[in-house]
Amino acid sequence: MRFLVLVCSLAVGALGAAVSASAQETLRIGASQFPSTMHPSIDEMLAKTYVQSMTLRPFTGYGHDWELRCFLCTELPTFENGGAERVERPDGSVGVRVTYEIHPDATWGDGVPVTSDDVVFAWEFGKHPQSGVVSREVYTDIRDIEVIDAKTFTLELEDLEYNYNAINDLQPLPAHLERPIFEADPANYRNATLFDTAPATPGLAFGPYRVSEVEIGSYLVLERNPTWYGVTPAFDRIIVQVVENTAALEANLLSGSVDMIAGEVGLPLEQALAFEERHGDRFQVTYEPGLVYEHLEANLDNPILADRRVREALLLAIDRQAVSDQLFAGRQQVAASRVNPLDWVHEPDVPTYERDVERAQALLEEAGWRPRPDGVRVNDAGERLSFEFATTAGNRSRELVQQFIQAQWAEVGVEALVRNLPPRVFFGDYTNRRQFPGIAMFAWISAPEHLPKTTLHSSMIPSPNNGWTGQNYTGYADPEMDALIEAMEVEFDAERRAELWSRLQKLYARELPALPLFFRSNAHIWPTWLEGVRPTGHMDLSTLWVEEWRPAEPGR
Amino acid sequence: MIRHLLHRFAEAALVLLVVSFLAFALIGLMPGDPIDLLVNADPNVTTADAERLKALYGLDRPLLDRYLAWLGGALQGNLGFSRLYAQPVGAVLTGPLLNTVLLMGLSLVLGLVVAVPLALLAVRRPHGVLDLVVNAGAFAGLSLPSFWLPLLLILLFAVTLGWLPAGGVHAVGDPSLASRVTHLVLPVLTLTVLNAGVYLRFTRGALLEVVAEDFMRTARAKGLGLGAALVRHALPNALLPLTTVVALHLGTLLSGALVVEVIFAYRGLGKLTYDAILGNDANLAMAVLMMATALTLACNVLADAVYGWLDPRVRFDG
Numbered sequence: 001m002r003f004l005v006l007v008c009s010l011a012v013g014a015l016g017a018a019v020s021a022s023a024q025e026t027l028r029i030g031a032s033q034f035p036s037t038m039h040p041s042i043d044e045m046l047a048k049t050y051v052q053s054m055t056l057r058p059f060t061g062y063g064h065d066w067e068l069r070c071f072l073c074t075e076l077p078t079f080e081n082g083g084a085e086r087v088e089r090p091d092g093s094v095g096v097r098v099t100y101e102i103h104p105d106a107t108w109g110d111g112v113p114v115t116s117d118d119v120v121f122a123w124e125f126g127k128h129p130q131s132g133v134v135s136r137e138v139y140t141d142i143r144d145i146e147v148i149d150a151k152t153f154t155l156e157l158e159d160l161e162y163n164y165n166a167i168n169d170l171q172p173l174p175a176h177l178e179r180p181i182f183e184a185d186p187a188n189y190r191n192a193t194l195f196d197t198a199p200a201t202p203g204l205a206f207g208p209y210r211v212s213e214v215e216i217g218s219y220l221v222l223e224r225n226p227t228w229y230g231v232t233p234a235f236d237r238i239i240v241q242v243v244e245n246t247a248a249l250e251a252n253l254l255s256g257s258v259d260m261i262a263g264e265v266g267l268p269l270e271q272a273l274a275f276e277e278r279h280g281d282r283f284q285v286t287y288e289p290g291l292v293y294e295h296l297e298a299n300l301d302n303p304i305l306a307d308r309r310v311r312e313a314l315l316l317a318i319d320r321q322a323v324s325d326q327l328f329a330g331r332q333q334v335a336a337s338r339v340n341p342l343d344w345v346h347e348p349d350v351p352t353y354e355r356d357v358e359r360a361q362a363l364l365e366e367a368g369w370r371p372r373p374d375g376v377r378v379n380d381a382g383e384r385l386s387f388e389f390a391t392t393a394g395n396r397s398r399e400l401v402q403q404f405i406q407a408q409w410a411e412v413g414v415e416a417l418v419r420n421l422p423p424r425v426f427f428g429d430y431t432n433r434r435q436f437p438g439i440a441m442f443a444w445i446s447a448p449e450h451l452p453k454t455t456l457h458s459s460m461i462p463s464p465n466n467g468w469t470g471q472n473y474t475g476y477a478d479p480e481m482d483a484l485i486e487a488m489e490v491e492f493d494a495e496r497r498a499e500l501w502s503r504l505q506k507l508y509a510r511e512l513p514a515l516p517l518f519f520r521s522n523a524h525i526w527p528t529w530l531e532g533v534r535p536t537g538h539m540d541l542s543t544l545w546v547e548e549w550r551p552a553e554p555g556r
Numbered sequence: 557m558i559r560h561l562l563h564r565f566a567e568a569a570l571v572l573l574v575v576s577f578l579a580f581a582l583i584g585l586m587p588g589d590p591i592d593l594l595v596n597a598d599p600n601v602t603t604a605d606a607e608r609l610k611a612l613y614g615l616d617r618p619l620l621d622r623y624l625a626w627l628g629g630a631l632q633g634n635l636g637f638s639r640l641y642a643q644p645v646g647a648v649l650t651g652p653l654l655n656t657v658l659l660m661g662l663s664l665v666l667g668l669v670v671a672v673p674l675a676l677l678a679v680r681r682p683h684g685v686l687d688l689v690v691n692a693g694a695f696a697g698l699s700l701p702s703f704w705l706p707l708l709l710i711l712l713f714a715v716t717l718g719w720l721p722a723g724g725v726h727a728v729g730d731p732s733l734a735s736r737v738t739h740l741v742l743p744v745l746t747l748t749v750l751n752a753g754v755y756l757r758f759t760r761g762a763l764l765e766v767v768a769e770d771f772m773r774t775a776r777a778k779g780l781g782l783g784a785a786l787v788r789h790a791l792p793n794a795l796l797p798l799t800t801v802v803a804l805h806l807g808t809l810l811s812g813a814l815v816v817e818v819i820f821a822y823r824g825l826g827k828l829t830y831d832a833i834l835g836n837d838a839n840l841a842m843a844v845l846m847m848a849t850a851l852t853l854a855c856n857v858l859a860d861a862v863y864g865w866l867d868p869r870v871r872f873d874g
Contacts, residue, residue, distance in 0.1 A: 028728075036835070037642040129608055135601045136608075187612070196642040216641055216648065217823045217831075219728050239728050243821040247707055248723055252821075255714040255722045424834070425587045432592060467603035 026237040027530070027549070030249050030258035031265045034217050034242040038204075039195040040171040041122065042132050046541075047265050051240055053543035054222055055205035059100060059167045061540040066342055066448045068166055071544070072114070074101045077165050079492070084165060087156060095143060096160040100167070102151045105229030108174050109202035109210045116153035120145050121175035125182055125189070132190035138169045161489050162497060163449070168540075177203050208233045208547040218242060234550040246271055253525065254279065260533075263288065263524030264541050270397055272523030273329050283525050288535035289333040291340055291447065292520035294398075296405075297431075297440045300475040300513070304387055305438065309367040311512045315353045316360035317412045320517060323404050327397070328521075335516035337505040342537055343448050345501035350509035360412045369413065377413035386415035387438030390430070393420035398441055401517070431473050434462055440473070443520060448538055449501075456513065457485050476513035528552070561857060568853035572846065576630075579845045580623045583838050590639065590836035591615060613639070626842065636839035640831060645843045648828070653847075655725055656824035660813065662744045664805060667751030672798075674752075675759035676786050679767060690756065697753020706746045706819040713742060723821035743820045747813055751805070758801050762794035769793075795866055803859035806851070 035048035040056060057071040070076055077083025077098045087095040106114040125131050126139030133139070146154040157164060182189040194201045199211045208230065209222035222238040241258050243249040246267050252258050261267055263286070267275065276285040296314075298305040305311060324332040336353075339346045369377035369385045377385040389406065391398045399420065406416045416439070421430060429435050431442070444455060454460045458477035460470025484504045491497045509516075524535050524542070532548040535541075591609045610616040614625070629636060635645035671694075678690040714722035720742055721727065726735040766772065767790055775785040814826035825844055832841035 036640050039642070042642075130612060132609070132612060134609065135605055137602070137605075191637050191642070191644075193642075213729065215725075215728075215823075216643065216651070217827075218724060218821065221728060241724070241728065241821075243723055244827075245818045245821070248710065248819045248821060251707065251710040251715055252722045255710070255718065257714070257722045257724075424836070428587045428592055469603045 025235065026239060027235045027260070028239045028241055028258045029260055029262050030252055031240055031242050031262045032244050032246055032249055032267075033265045034244075035220075037190075037196055038199045038211070038214075039190070039193050040173070041126055042190055042193075043134060047242075049539075050262055050264055050541050050543055051211075051220055051222070053207075053541050054209045054238065054546045055207045055211060055225070056171060057106075057207050057544070058540075059170060059172075060165065061168050061544065062448050062536065062538050063540075064534055064536055064545075066344060066536075066538060068163075068448075072103055072106060072172070074103055086160060093158070094160045096157050096164045097154050098157065098165055098167075099148070099152065099154040102153075102172075103229060104151060106206050107227040107229065108176075109205045109225050109227055110177075111227060112174070112176050112203060113150065114172055114206050115150040115175075116145075116147040117150075117175045118172035119153055119170065120147060121179050121182075122171060122173045125173060125178075126170075128182075128186050130187040130189075138167075142170075162451075162491055164492075168447075174203050177201065209238060212237075228547075231547045233547040238546070250275055253283075260526035260530065261524075263522040263535055266525065267523055268397060269328055269331060269521055269523055270400075272525065273331065275525065276523075282528070284528055284530070286524045286526075286535060287331045287521045288524065288537045289331075289340070289342070289519045289521045290537040291450075291539065292443045292445050293335060293338050293340075294332075294401075294441070294443045294517040294520055295335070295338070296515040296517065297436075297442065297474050298514065299434060299436055299438060299440075299473070301434070302387060302437060304383075304385060307367050308511060309363045310369070310385075311515060312353070313360040313363035313367070313412065314409065314414065315512060315515045316356045316363070317408050317414070318405050318515075318517075319355035319408060322355070323401055324518060327400050327404070331521045331523075332518035333521065335519050337509045337516060338444070338446075338452060338514070339501070339505055340519050340537070345449050345498055347502040347505040349502075350506050352509075355408075357412060364412060364414075371413050375410065375413060376415045384415060385413060386417060388419050388436065389416035389439050389441070390419045390421060390426065390436055391441040392423045392426050394422065402441060432462055432471070433468055434473055434475060436473075439515075441517075444471075445539070451485060451488055452504075453485050453489070456481050456508070458482050474513045476511075478507070478511060478513075481507055481511075561861065564857045564860065568850075568857060571853060572849055575849045576627065576842070576846055577623060579849075580626060580838070580842060581619060583833070583841055584619045584622065586836075626839070630842075630846070635843045638832075638837055638840040640835040640837040640840060645839050648840060649825075649843060649847075651725075652823050652825045652828045655822065656817075656826065659740065659743055659747065659817075659822065659824060662740065663747030663751055663813075664802070666744065666748040667755050668802070670748065670752045671755035672759055672791075675756050675763055676783075676791065678756075678760055679763040679786065679790075680782055682764060682767075687760075691760070694753045694756040694760070697749050697751075698757065699753075700750065702746075702750060702813070702815040703819065705749060706742065706816055709742050709746060710819070723819070725823055739820075739822075743813075743816050743822050746816050746820075754801065754805075755798065758798050759794060762797045763790050766790040766793045792866065796863065799859055799862050799866065803855045803862075804852075806855040806858075 031047060031050065033047035035045055035051060037043050038048065040052055059070070059072045060068055060076065061071050063069045068076065075081065075083065077100060083099050085097045087097055089095065102114055102116065108114060123139055123142055123145055126133050127136055141158050142155050143158050144156040148154060155167070177194055181192050181194065185192070195204055199214050202210055205211065205225055206227065208225060208228045210225040211220060212223040213221035219239055219241045222240070224233060224236055241252070243252050249261060250267065250271065253261055272285060298311055300306050320334045324330050324334060333341070336350050337347070341348070364377060364385070368379045372378050389402065391402050402418060406418060409416050426442070431440055454471045456472060456476060458472070459466070460472040461475050461477065462468040462470050462473065481504070484500055484507070488497055488500045488504070491500060522535065524533065526533050529552050530549060531552045532550050533542055534545060591606050591613070607616070614622060626636065638645050638648045641648045674690050678687040681687060710722045713720040721739050724739050726732070726739050763786070772785060772789060775789050776782070813824070814830050816822070817824040817827040829841065829844045832844060
């Protein structure tokens with residue numbers, strides 16, 4: 001009998017160990033979005049970046065400390081280390097030559113080394129007018145590429161700017177596989193690329209993992225890439241399973257169909273908060289505030305909103321901390337300006353506009369808006385203090401915030417007329433041709449030390465004259481802001497640039513071309529047995545360090 | 557009959573042509589050009605980039621030109637390239653088409669298998685206990701929100717009991733029949749419950765009318781039992797209205813069940829249509845819409861033919 005018990009115990013133990021080992025061989029990630037293309041340079045999409053951060057590596061990117069660093073290169077070229085060299089041309093223009101060395105062991109999954117030729121091909125493809133690349137700026141900014149050897153190349157950049165050594169978006173492409181397809185028919189390359197026609201081709205990846213199976217719209221299977229030159233990842237396979245309905249995604253997590261939910265393309269914050277309340281003991285839930293800047297954009301052509309005092313009063317009337325506390329359990333970080341506090345150029349010493357109803361009312365009085373019995377203020381001409389207030393229809397978080405703000409503005413005599421539009425309409429002519437007559441609520445996504453030229457420089461106000469270029473939708477034109485942006489573009493001294501950034505943030509907070517609300521947080525949910533997942537808060541996603549993800553050691 | 561059918565098919569072809577133009581025009585005129593949306597999403601995109609991309613995708617050409625180019629291609633079997641999935645439209649459609657036909661076909665058949673016998677049982681004693689229970693069940697099926705029932709089923713069978721998968725078409729890396737069947741159970745169950753309610757109400761209503769007819773009294777007077785009279789005489793007469801409902805449902809076969817497909821992450825045509833329209837994928841949206849229209853028209857023609865077969869009084873005179 002005792003023998004039988006012993007055998008049973010051993011069998012159960014062995015089975016448990018087998019189950020545990022099997023569970024640790026594969027990591028299943030749930031996501032709410034499927035990449036529309038797997039080509040690294042065609043179309044920007046968060047889901048694609050999430051997956052490709054595991055299969056490829058950028059030359060340069062930002063670390064967890066938000067500092068620029070090398071991923072595929074060996075050392076960041078600078079003027080100090082001789083890797084960068086100023087170029088003065090006969091026509092008077094000034095550019096820069098920057099030399100990069102590709103990691104000596106970087107090799108595509110089919111064993112072919114990653115070489116300078118792959119960079120040259122990526123450049124030739126990207127600048128081709130029929131490539132289908134959305135923005136050619138990263139390619140057309142490169143005047144020439146000099147191949148020094150198989151692993152070393154020099155870029156000559158058209159202009160010398162402060163971020164001259166950041167080539168985050170120049171992704172090398174496997175020339176040995178893709179060049180013949182591109183050269184055969186450049187206009188059709190985007191339809192014929194192996195990244196989409198045969199995504200499981202081993203030679204398309206040089207990161208810790210490579211794609212081994214794709215079921216369009218459903219899932220992607222990644223397997224360990226044997227040619228990866230870095231730390232060996234812990235999991236044999238990673239499955240990214242797409243469930244677009246987030247309630248169903250949550251159910252998939254609870255049922256064990258997926259082990260974790262990607263923070264970057266997963267549950268909206270309010271759903272994650274509710275999930276944590278119910279099931280927080282079974283999972284690790286982490287909130288990471290990031291670079292998504294939620295704000296209110298005021299059309300400054302509207303005479304009501306053109307008055308700075310009115311804009312300040314509107315901001316003072318909103319209790320943004322209460323909005324964050326009540327709707328998001330305090331997880332949305334209130335923004336004082338458009339620069340995230342995690343960014344090294346952030347200036348803390350700017351006006352923060354905590355809720356002050358009396359001051360808001362006084363400012364409105366001063367601007368000529370008098371209270372009326374019906375609750376809405378009017379000016380001497382009898383015009384009501386009323387404007388359209390729009391956001392993206394169907395975005396529950398934004399709609400809740402909008403209702404909160406509308407109610408608080410009503411308390412100071414401001415009538416905000418809600419008009420929400422589907423995203424494709426909202427982000428069409430309504431904003432990018434400045435057709436919104438009042439206030440539009442949406443978010444900007446930026447990067448660490450991202451110069452807000454397209455959103456704040458006066459040359460970037462979309463109009464028929466500039467072919468509707470730019471994203472300065474408010475119509476903000478301030479010579480001081482223009483001068484600051486232009487000076488920052490060519491300032492290489494970090495200390496002096498920080499000073500310019502400080503002035504820019506103070507000016508922004510004083511003039512309030514837009515009203516800051518929050519920095520949106522992502523909710524990351526992973527199992528208690530998983531270690532090493534470290535969200536960054538910026539556009540370089542947690543999967544860029546996937547090789548550090550490991551099952552927790554027993555007993556920890 | 558054949559002449560009538562040929563006539564109906566000719567009419568259907570004309571309708572298809574008109575619908576194709578209207579659908580193309582509506583998609584083309586929707587606010588938010590795909591390139592404009594890209595411009596908005598990426599601050600580095602210049603006007604020159606936008607113009608280059610519009611020329612590349614043919615969006616700078618007049619709507620009529622684009623339509624004629626699409627029509628010419630479609631008539632030759634070339635449905636174009638899906639912008640959303642970076643694949644030829646035909647390749648994108650194949651999997652979801654089969655998935656949807658399987659899902660909708662099974663739920664339609666099971667809905668009928670459940671509804672017709674229950675309706676026959678219910679009308680044996682109208683307003684009796686069984687009739688009340690069946691009616692309540694039918695109303696529940698009709699009124700359950702299509703987004704709520706699947707979530708409830710997932711919570712019960714996948715999360716709490718762990719018997720069935722929460723979603724997908726099959727397990728990752730296991731496209732076997734067994735895996736497909738287990739993944740089909742919950743979506744089919746959901747749609748069966750929703751469909752059966754409709755079929756049950758229609759069948760019951762039609763049967764109640766027929767039961768009151770003189771020929772039913774005659775059949776009973778000849779000594780036929782109630783059950784036999786219902787099956788042999790009432791049911792064939794009650795099938796006409798049900799045929800109409802089923803024909804209409806068949807028409808929706810290709811447009812799929814959007815909500816159910818989304819919640820179960822079941823890759824079918826409903827979800828594909830929704831994504832194609834929202835994602836500005838005109839080629840894909842047109843292909844799915846045309847297939848759905850063609851099937852609806854075909855089902856209507858088929859229903860006409862079935863009427864003639866079910867009811868000898870129905871005649872087609874050309």
